[in-house]
Amino acid sequence: MELLEERIRKDGIVKAGNVLKVDSFINHQIDVKLVNEMGKEFKRIFEGVNINKILTIEASGIGIATIVAQYFDAPVVFAKKTQSINLDGSMYTTKIESFTHKRVYDVIVSKKFLNPEDHILIIDDFLANGCAVNGLIDIIESSGATLEGVGIIIEKGFQDGGKLLRERGIRVESLAIVESMNDETGEITFRHS
Numbered sequence: 001m002e003l004l005e006e007r008i009r010k011d012g013i014v015k016a017g018n019v020l021k022v023d024s025f026i027n028h029q030i031d032v033k034l035v036n037e038m039g040k041e042f043k044r045i046f047e048g049v050n051i052n053k054i055l056t057i058e059a060s061g062i063g064i065a066t067i068v069a070q071y072f073d074a075p076v077v078f079a080k081k082t083q084s085i086n087l088d089g090s091m092y093t094t095k096i097e098s099f100t101h102k103r104v105y106d107v108i109v110s111k112k113f114l115n116p117e118d119h120i121l122i123i124d125d126f127l128a129n130g131c132a133v134n135g136l137i138d139i140i141e142s143s144g145a146t147l148e149g150v151g152i153i154i155e156k157g158f159q160d161g162g163k164l165l166r167e168r169g170i171r172v173e174s175l176a177i178v179e180s181m182n183d184e185t186g187e188i189t190f191r192h193s
């Protein structure tokens with residue numbers, strides 16, 4: 001998505017440790033108009049796919065998924081990070097290692113909000129090693145729902161998450177794929193395939 005690539009080039013900041021900061025339009029301040037365009041683009045990409053629910057993970061995913069969901073006329077369910085898992089069987093649970101915080105979270109979704117009739121689109125801001133998306137897929141599998149695809153705003157193509165998911169036959173659509181980035185020069189290149 002050209003508009004997104006331009007914005008990443010202009011305002012994205014490359015940090016050490018393969019972290020791209022996009023705080024001025026996605027992760028801290030949100031450019032609603034830009035995210036709205038992303039919503040239209042995801043709708044175009046997934047046109048004709050039966051999707052009745054969007055699944056994301058707190059916190060950054062929520063704002064984005066909510067704007068995107070309007071184009072699918074679907075509710076957003078967000079997985080919650082928690083420290084104390086309630087073992088009464090009312091939750092689907094998994095563990096996700098945070099790429100940016102380097103710690104493992106227990107993540108939950110109430111059984112009330114996912115069921116075998118659901119057709120799910122996962123939406124998230126970044127795809128790096130794939131831990132977050134894999135955790136969400138675990139939860140979808142536990143619920144018996146159908147995963148229709150994964151929509152990512154920025155995939156870091158030099159990390160393995162996207163490749164491994166696609167090798168499993170999962171449809172992963174990223175609006176921008178970073179091919180390389182350099183924290184010394186600030187240079188960012190994109191993959192166009």
Ligand code: 5GP
Binds near residue numbers: 019097100
């Ligand atoms: P993964 O689980 O695929 O390794 O990493 C994806 C998650 O880590 C995303 O939900 C995102 O919050 C965070 N993340 C990974 N890489 C980056 C990055 O370069 N910049 C930002 N802002 N977040 C990232």
